[in-house]
Amino acid sequence: MQKIGLLVLIISLLFSNVWGGNAASLYKSHCAGCHGKHGKKRAVGVSAPIKGRSAALTYKQLKAYKEGKLDQYRMGKLMKARVDSLSDAQLKALAAYIASMR
Ligand code: HEC
DSSP, X not given: OHXXXXXXXXXXXXXXHHHHHHHHHXXXXXXXXXXXXXXXXXXXXXXXXXXXXXXXXXXHHHHHHHTTOOOSSSOHHHHHHHHTTOOHHHHXXXXXXXXXXX
């Protein structure tokens, strides 16, 4: 029984690493250009710096951009184009990654 528990723990740790890795490279390739490597920049001079905000808020915003429902500074379309091809799981992983940024 204990062995199974250990195995589950190892597997879930492996997966969280894989996810973390994916989110970091996704961020680098899809987001860093505008929001900065550390999420501190105001994208296109308008957005708020996104680092360290709660994952729940960021996920909600990303989903709303994807659905075309968020347009805070009249540049929502720009964001929609960035997140359109990303899955829900990818948006969640990105949101968690951004929340963990220091
Ligand atoms: C081409 C530049 C550009 C890229 C690339 C980009 N963004 Fe944005 N982002 C913007 C702009 C401009 C806004 C403001 C949109 C608006 O009018 O609401 C924004 C807004 C946001 C916000 C809301 C910030 C606020 O002020 O509340 C979040 C969160 C966000 N982006 C995350 C991301 C993530 C995650 C990615 C990568 C998948 C990404 N962005 C890629 C330009 C960009």
